[in-house]
Amino acid sequence: MMRMEGKEHLNRISRETAMQIAGRELPRVEKIHLWVFPALSYEEGIPVYLLKAYADLTSYDIILDARNGNIIKRTERCL
Numbered sequence: 001m002m003r004m005e006g007k008e009h010l011n012r013i014s015r016e017t018a019m020q021i022a023g024r025e026l027p028r029v030e031k032i033h034l035w036v037f038p039a040l041s042y043e044e045g046i047p048v049y050l051l052k053a054y055a056d057l058t059s060y061d062i063i064l065d066a067r068n069g070n071i072i073k074r075t076e077r078c079l
Contacts, residue, residue: 011047012038012066018049021069022062026053038066048072054079 018036026032032055041048047066053059063073 013049013064013069015049017069018051018064018066021064021071022051022053025062025071025074026060027055031055041072044072 015036015038019034022034022036026034032053034051034053037050037052039048039050040046041063044065049064049066051060051062051064053062057079059077059079061073061075061077062071064070065072
């Protein structure tokens with residue numbers, strides 16, 4: 001579970017940096033749609049970015065630690 005938190009944006013990596021990290025983790029395909037959502041992880045208690053990407057017939061979810069850009073979780077699903 002995640003929720004938004006107003007104060008946590010001070011120690012975050014930028015949204016552009018999160019998108020660059022996602023670009024390295026996702027496959028190279030012609031068309032990919034990427035959304036970046038800032039949030040606060042209830043489980044970890046840290047600010048995170050939830051990255052949702054859709055390409056061809058596959059969806060990807062990546063949760064990044066917003067403080068340092070480390071990947072916490074990555075899932076891939078066929079649509």
